[in-house]
Amino acid sequence: MADTPAPWQATVLSLFPEMFPGPLGHSIAEKARQSGLWSLKTLDIRDFASDKHRSVDDTPFGGGSGMVMRPDVVDAALASVEDVPGRRIYLSPRGVRFDQAMARELADGPGVVLLCGRYEGLDQRVIDARGLEEVSLGDFVLSGGEIPALALLDACIRLLPGVLGTAATLDEESFEEGLLEYPLFTQPREWNGMSVPEVLLSGHHAKIAEWRREQAEEITRERRPDLWERYRGSKE
Ligand code: SAM
DSSP, X not given: OOOOOOOEEEEEEESOGGGSSGXXXXXXXXXXXXXXXXXXXXXXXXXXOOSTTOOOEEOOTTOOSSOEEOHHHHHHHHHTTTTSOSEEEEEEEEEEEOOHHHHHHHXXXXXXXXXEOOTTOBOHHHHHHTTOEEEESSSSOOSOSHHHHHHHHHHHHXXXXXXXXXXXXXXXXXXXXXXXXXXXXXSOSEETTEEOOGGGGSOOHHHHHHHHHHHHHHHHHHHOHHXXXXXXXXXX
């Protein structure tokens, strides 16, 4: 009998481990976890503090507002998961922008170790010493790395083999071909005086595919000139 593949391993280091699994404890992600397709381990960074106050942060050298997470504490937390496979990612607004291609790369690997920042962020030395990859959810500032970590994990988990029904569903989603998704319609056929585009009722698969591609291209061109340029470049 073939061996059961090892689950994709998500390891999260946070000052608020109780925020996990949060939304990942529901629906598709929870079912997949129960089926052994992925596993979740959370660590409380505060458990690695060495003083009696369990301090994890201190004031920034050079002055300025806010607090900075201490490198020695974060390093000890990372050392405790040294044998865990997968890329080491620090969620940070300064990071490279997370996207579907990165979700796919991560989902193809053994798992991921995510470090959630708080306060003003991490001491630079532990980022450098541990070679952490900085990854951003987008050009905005959240209070902590937990929401980005949940979003990143959700995007990866739904790409794991066996989590969603068919691979075809994934292939047609936004970003998979460099385009945003075409408009979707379901029952009822008439709603509020609006009907469904005739071609979708034709049963003509090639025409439907053509219509959907045209729509996807138009929406991408209008809404996301950056994606549109990249898509056109890839076609040339
Ligand atoms: N002082 C930091 C700056 O200006 O870049 C912002 C720190 S933020 C208040 C605290 C933590 O939230 C960060 O260390 C990071 O882990 C997380 N965070 C905030 N915005 C994020 C984003 N857009 N993507 C990923 N992580 C983010």
